[in-house]
Amino acid sequence: GMAYDVYLPAGYADDEETRYRTIYVFAPPGGRQMGQFDKAMDNIFSAGTVAPAILVFPQFPPTPDGQRAFIEELVPEIDKQYRTVADRQGRSTAGFGFAAGAAIGLATRHNDQFSGCAVYSPLVFDAEQAMIAAAFENLENPMSYYIDWGRFDMNNPHENWDIRDISTQLYELCRDTQGVTVRGGMVNDSMDWSSWRNRYLEFLKIGAEE
Numbered sequence: 001g002m003a004y005d006v007y008l009p010a011g012y013a014d015d016e017e018t019r020y021r022t023i024y025v026f027a028p029p030g031g032r033q034m035g036q037f038d039k040a041m042d043n044i045f046s047a048g049t050v051a052p053a054i055l056v057f058p059q060f061p062p063t064p065d066g067q068r069a070f071i072e073e074l075v076p077e078i079d080k081q082y083r084t085v086a087d088r089q090g091r092s093t094a095g096f097g098f099a100a101g102a103a104i105g106l107a108t109r110h111n112d113q114f115s116g117c118a119v120y121s122p123l124v125f126d127a128e129q130a131m132i133a134a135a136f137e138n139l140e141n142p143m144s145y146y147i148d149w150g151r152f153d154m155n156n157p158h159e160n161w162d163i164r165d166i167s168t169q170l171y172e173l174c175r176d177t178q179g180v181t182v183r184g185g186m187v188n189d190s191m192d193w194s195s196w197r198n199r200y201l202e203f204l205k206i207g208a209e210e
Helices: 038-048 064-081 099-110 126-137 164-177 192-203
Strands: 001-007 021-026 053-059 091-096 116-120 142-151 181-186
Touching: 001 064, 021 064, 021 099, 021 192, 038 053, 038 099, 038 116, 038 192, 053 064, 064 099, 064 164, 091 099, 091 192, 099 116, 099 142, 116 192, 126 164, 142 164, 142 192, 164 192
Parallel strands: 021 053, 021 091, 091 116, 116 142, 142 181
Antiparallel strands: 001 053
């Protein structure tokens, strides 16, 4: 099967009844460590600000086959192995930087399985943006998004992309689509874990509002 890491919230093992929502976190390799997710989640969940969640860090090639295996194999496996809320309301995605395209693309195209997505400094190329826009045209379920980007985010004049422009376009696309809610905007920061870590609460709020 597909390789993945899992974070289980404190108390998961103590109580065999409680079910938890699942957040699939798309991060560059080593992101769980660099992003200090375990410590951050322990702190946020113990403060009681937001309902605890299981975090899954999938590792797969961002090819069509990889994405298909994620939907057809990994999601059902997680629902079988762990006490999840096994419906779209109990699932969301979060994506960071270069890994954000898969997070927003998968959640949007498979909105029968996910209720929303949060992306930070997303690098989403035109083809993926076009697929998201196409999915929005036939959106069957209400979706919730959080999108933020930094004032100092990366751009590549040679390849003609700028994460600030991409993020703004994605944000406006969400804002202008019926059945979609979006929060976020530009932050006075740059594109790295020390910035993103300050705003983890935002991806934890997706799916917890209901």
